[in-house]
Amino acid sequence: MMKKYISLLAIVAFFGVSNLMGQSRLVDRVVATVGSSIILQSDVEMQYAQHLAQGEKPNETIKCYLLQQLVTQKLLSQQAIIDSIEVSEAEVDDNLNRRMQMMVRQAGGKERLEEFLNRSLLQYKEEMRPNISEQLKAQKMQQNIVSAINVTPQEVKRYFEGLNQDSLPYFNTEVEVGEIVINPVLTKEEKDQFRQKAEGYRKQVIDGSDFGTIARLYSEDGSAPYGGELGFATRDNYVKEFSAMAFRLKEGEVSPVFETMYGFHFLQVLQRRGEEVNVRHVLIKSKPTTASLDRAKAKIDSIYDKVVAGKISFHTAASLYSENNETKYTGGMIMNEEDRTGLIPVNKLEAETFTAVDPLEVGKYSKSFRAKDRMGSDVYKFMYLKSRIAPHKANLAQDFAKIQEAAKQDKTNRMLSEWFEQRKENTFIDINEDFLKCDELKLWMTKTGTSLANNE
Incomplete structure (x- = not known):
């Protein structure tokens, strides 16, 4: 029972948001209401599109599970707002950039991903931003709920003794x-060959070659498919040498070649935004x-x-x-x-x-x-x-740490279950009748209809 409640973090971290609207015409509609928020059919389709983008086979039944996760996310994020749990723009940007990098790799390149999404990556990132912000708030809220959980040796012992002794793990x-x-x-002499290579590529940029093209062709960093672009980040996101250079330059300026623990770089500042900067760079790794x-x-x-x-x-x-x-x-x-x-x-x-x-x-x-x-x-x-x-x-003498972790997870599950049960009693939740067939959503439904709770 508890797994239905607590899988939010894994699903939210794994499933981004995408968009099928460019591939098929869909008349949008409300499929669920959670308190003062609604969940649209397009929200479910966005999650499903990411499921397909990651190479999974089409399976319409997964939409039941995705809607259940969206309901869970809404409850957590609404409580996060009440509890004044904040998510910074830097956190959203960092999450978006990591998702974009993963999706580009899975799609086989930036162009193929943009073709699948039917929009540019910059446009797509802006569309994703509100949903990612909500997801991160939900994650923080869930972490806040269970952060103080611990288990005593006595609780570990009781948990272990309560297990079916005939089916203990081996x-x-x-x-x-x-x-x-x-x-x-x-040595300095051995490094010079890599520095000179970076200097040569920088000279091509200074002489008029497109920075993004040079990065795609020659950079040895994971950002190469993006033309070397790293997205908005704060000083803390980079090693000190890179950060010092990125925050020293003006917009449009190209840095000299400099060294970090990863090798030799040169970068260009694309845009500043408060305490954040968006740069692109070329990396030549120093190989032994x-x-x-x-x-x-x-x-x-x-x-x-x-x-x-x-x-x-x-x-x-x-x-x-x-x-x-x-x-x-x-x-x-x-x-x-x-x-x-x-x-x-x-x-x-x-x-x-x-x-x-x-x-x-x-x-x-x-x-x-x-x-x-x-x-x-x-x-x-x-x-x-x-x-x-x-x-x-499995036995307590040899496997206490493992059993302790399992007991803690069990206690976490029970606490989250109790939290969601309380929210069900005090939050209006309504599921569209088209999803009545979903086993994953039955825990949100009453015997008399789809409305789970009424505002008092």
């Missing part, structure tokens, strides 16, 4: 693993040379030799020398992103990590090896296997 082999990572570092890789390999092997010889502990070495900021502050230990514990199912490990730790005995270290970090850059690392837990049926 956990795969789990491991605690650590890593020490060294990045290849380029053979010599820089050799130096990184020698450094990681030196650290490995000290750890294996017992001259320094693994955790101390990770804190002092590892260049992966996600793990160096945990003594090199990799965290399970799903439950934030150190135990990771072996089937969730990256392939190269699994290959390195699978043959190890507990307490041992792998040889160093070349790998890719999350950004796809080359690094050298070696692994440490702290513990290995054999496959087993």
Whole structure:
């Protein structure tokens, strides 16, 4: 029952708004009323269009689910207004830009997406803005409702004992693993080839070439399909070198080539709006040379030799020398992103990590090896296997953290259910009779009709 109420965040984050109105003529109508707000047929069609744009097969029944999510969104966003929960223009812009980038990739290019939408991306973004703002308010409201939820050890125990003991989950082999990572570092001379390439492209722009065309052809950033355009953002959205340059220039001005952790850039300011700026840029990534890789390999092997010889502990070495900021502050230990514990199912490990730790005995270290970090850059690392837990049926002794997370989610579900039940009693909600067949909407309907509650 609770899943019907609480899936808003996942759906709202996944489904953007799109528009089928350019593809078929539709006489709009009200399909639901939630308090003082209405939901139109076109609102449902917008959600459905995004469903199709993401490569899903046509399925009219999904519209029942989409309408249910819109009803949920309206209730949350209306309460957000009452509670003075605000969403900034910067937050809306950031969300819009990320959605646009995802949709362009899925559509296979800007032109194909604009053809599907039957409008320019700039026009589409403005059409999306009110709905995105409402979605973000709904998300913040939901987070506000459940933010203080916690569970005690006694609640975890009661939750576990209340489960069907004959159908408890069976956990795969789990491991605690650590890593020490060294990045290849380029010398000034090695970097010059990349700087010179960026300087050459900048010269083409200064000599009259279109900036957007140069970005599409040569930039190595994800914004290349957009002509390098990043959309409106504040200083905090960028690394300090990029931010300093973006907020220093006047509109239309092209920057000199400058360096960040990503490589060499040059940018152009398109527009300023208060404390926000919209820029486009070209990025040439600084790729490791053979010599820089050799130096990184020698450094990681030196650290490995000290750890294996017992001259320094693994955790101390990770804190002092590892260049992966996600793990160096945990003594090199990799965290399970799903439950934030150190135990990771072996089937969730990256392939190269699994290959390195699978043959190890507990307490041992792998040889160093070349790998890719999350950004796809080359690094050298070696692994440490702290513990290995054999496959087993869920139990409190070995799986307390997982059961605690499940108990917390159950408590969250119940709190959200109670919140929505209270809103049903005090909010007029009416569903169009055409949606009476929808199982997803039955929780909003009364036995005598489609009206769920009446204003007193």
